[in-house]
Amino acid sequence: MTAIALPNFLIISTMLVGMVNLITPFFTKNDSQIRNFFLFSVSGFFLINILIIDYLFINGTEIRFTLLNLSKYSISFAVEPIGLIFLTMLAFLWIPALLYTVKFLSINGLVRSNRYLFFVNSCVLVGCLIALSANLITMFIWYEILTLCTIPLIVHDVNGKSINGLIKYLKILLISSLVLFLPAIIIIYTQIGTGTFVKGGFISAYFSDKAAILLLLAFIFGISKAALYPLHSWLPAAMVASYPVSALLHAVVVVKTGLFCIFKILLYVFGLEYLQYLFGNYNWLIIFPIITILYSSLQALRYYEIKTILAYSTINQLSIALMSAFLLTPKGLAAAVMHMVSHALTKICLFYSVGGFYSMNNIYKINELMNMKKLAPKVSFVFLISSLSLIGIPPLAGFISKFYIMMAAAESDNFLVMIVLGISVLFSALYLSKMLSFIYSTEDTVKTAIQIQNNDEINDNGEAKKNTKKLHWYILLSLYLCLTGVIGFFVVQQFVNVLLTFI
Amino acid sequence: MILIKHIPVLQVLIPLFAALFSALTFNKLASWLIAVIATTLSVLVAFVALYNFTEPIFYAFGNWQAPIGIEYRLDLLNQPIILYVNAVLLFFLIFGKQLINKTITKYIDSRKHHMFYSLLLFAHAGYVGVLSTNDLFNIYVFIEISSLATYVLISKGKNPRALVGAFDYLMLGTIGATLILISVGFFFSVTGSLNIEDISAILEKTDLSDQPNSQLRIVVVAIAFFLSGAILKMAFFPLHFWMMRAYQGCAPFILTYLSAISSILGVYMIMRFVHFVIDEELAHIPISFLLKTIALVTIILCSYFALKAKNLKTIIIYSTSAQIGYIFLILSLWSSKALLFQLLILDSINKIGLFTLIAHIEHKSLDLNITSMKQIRNSNWFKVAAGFIIVFSAGLPLNGMFITKIALFDLLIKQGLIAEFVVVLLASVLGILYHLKFAKAIFFGKEENGILEINTNLAGLFAIITIHVLTLVYFSEITRIIGYYIGYRI
């Protein structure tokens, strides 16, 4: 095999192996050892392959191939730095996700687990395909398919609330991508004849300034998975899903896809220099994320359901990443990518730990979090560390990425960004410490907690065991894995930096 | 081989004789078998004709040459459509046997079940006749033959309202056909001939020099009568109201065959008329403006009505009308025929899929109203198939519909038609919304309305999905072939 064919083959074979994970749930029994063994070994193998591809890329190999070709439009894949970062992140997070999901399903008695696992795995794989896409139309196709794959997961538990949430979710995502994202792509294709990503961007030669700005706005709002105000309401609506779904998809895969698409478009379709020229006088582009940050911070303080708070916090962090990217400098974009990775790790920890609380005690609101420290000390510890990371306390992940953003903002003398970043840190501290205070509550509230426990034991005899459910060690293992990511982010960011130098 | 010379007439005669034979066997299974054999033969014959195609075949009946005798013409405009129509009938017969037995023939007196297949074949012979003929009056005759059989086919179903709907269809269909007949009379009075090629030759000659004014006026009147008759008969918007009422009552499964064919037939008739009978230049400007306006209004209004509809069947019917609007839009652009045929074929495959879905549901419960629809439970394969078909029909990525939509946007932007582009975009949005409504009703019915299970044979649905996937995989091939054919013809 020639030198070029081998890496192509590697990617294709990796994807095919990953697809084995799609089929195994259907042939094995619920929560059996065989199924778990297959799932973990395949995803572990997948991760190793991705690391090999990273290594090959760093040493200079080019990978690019085309699947289907229809005149101007073609489905083709290529490897490039940001995509690789996203891909590695997904591959790394797949293992703890599977660990957690498998046991969550069995503890909470969710039925049709094979269908559930199928769609979770397909979402991760589609996310990997998006990371590898080489032109605009490929990215769009897999973007839409990702939306479709999340549908059965949101309504896995069919009731009126989830159906309404699903309809709202679908309406916003599908319509915005159809009305804004797709026409922008088609206009580019008709005008230029190709949409392949090129280093340094290719739009400047073909469109006037005004048209380019309009296209940029269409892309930014059309990619509503990045949840800019006012197209953000799909995210709270999608929180009717169960915890593994909310965690993996709506905090990691789906929203990071949105961010990733915007980054790629900024970098490879428009090109940073052209953008700086367009927004030279006054960078009014950052106003959009800033509005979103302020809005979501205020909203997060309003609600009492845990998932809603976390949803708004996600919107907050996404807009922080977008704000950094919209600084339109290479450092700003690099900081945004770093934040993308760190937030993924942090949010997954948060969601998974709250999911652990839910499995033990069926918790929906903040005040039910009382006295969790006694019932689940390890999980509460994970929650503590990850919320500290989200706020931005050194030396955790959140601090490192926010530090990079501050540096990038300082370099371009953008005081507005620094101030808003500070405000957002303040607000996240507020709502997170509210939750923390409930968990680590003091003695006099313990009595009320015990009363609640006793009532439950008296009322439902059959479900008396609910309060004393133990979490399977898989769940704890997955939490610890993610936690190491958070704590050891310094190591992670070295790795990310290496790849970023290739831009 | 001798038979190859007679292919044009064979394509009409095989269904016709099969219809007679299956009317003579008083056994349901035997007549179904005869129908299947006849349709398979027709598919083979049509395929052979297409494969050996070199130049248009003219077949004069009884050796009376045109313009005195009646003549059939097979060229690249109608031969592929004939092949497709035969294939649709074959699909309908093979995969629909169980559904036909349960939803349609159950309501017919059991001694007369074989008549259903016989009528189906008569209708089919009529449709193929419309497609193959080169004589204007012959078009009218075959339209009436197929319509008569269709009126009866529509009239049987679970809901007795089907009879009233069929009667309405009879009334208005006959008015449409009569308008076409009057238009043929006008053409006859101007040119003295009934043969399409002869008429176009004569019209070309006299229009410019001899008697410009009066000739021109009669021809314009004739064109107007023909087009209004065709639009009324095929129920294109804005003359579609009778079709809503007629299709409401009838069994959904028969609509798989009928609606798939009637729209293709309508477009074929208009294209044949516009390209071959009258001079394109004459009709170009006023017709294209008229078509474009009708098309835009159709697209928006029908999508809006589909959104507001309360019944699943109504949603599909309005969605069909909206697709016809897209076809009119492309027709009025005059430049991209390949896209037109792609859209037609994909649209009719979609409709077959959707109507089959509804037929499965209707078999169990009469009520297709969205708010009071029963919940579907435990029919997992049905749900999977339904999911696929709805996704394919909505134009979401990775299927032929999506690619066609992109090509349509492409075309509109290239020609700089911004208003049309916005309209089509809006209609796509409405399309997604009513598909969501459809999906919600199928997947998430309310439990208090009752429960039903779908346990009929689902082979047909999976065949449709396979066809969709095949059209996607071979899309570039199909485009190339169609483009080659269209370029060849015009």
Place this chain on the structure above:
Amino acid sequence: MQNLIYFFAILVFSAGLFVMLTSDNYVRKIIGLGVLQSSVLIFYIALGKVSNGIVPIDIYGKNDANLQLFSSPLPHVLMLTAIVVGFSTMSVGLALIYQIYKEYNTIHEGEIAEKEISFHDIN
């Protein structure tokens, strides 16, 4: 003056159309259908008439003396077909009316519509 017959044909056409579209009774609609088709017959046959032309029957045999003008027989032939088509349409229509009568016990469109509404109210 020669075109008066065409006005007459249009008159009959409108009359038939009016009866078809506005009557409540189904049998009357079929009658209107028949009238509509008769108007087309008038139209075509009038097209075929040539002034000073005689009936198109070959009275010469092999003899070519004194050629006369014939009216065109073609519209008559076409209209034979149209009459047959009209007749079969009317018979299908009547059969449908019979089935409707068996089902609803009435052939008035208004009454059937009311029965339909009550059918839906009950279900």
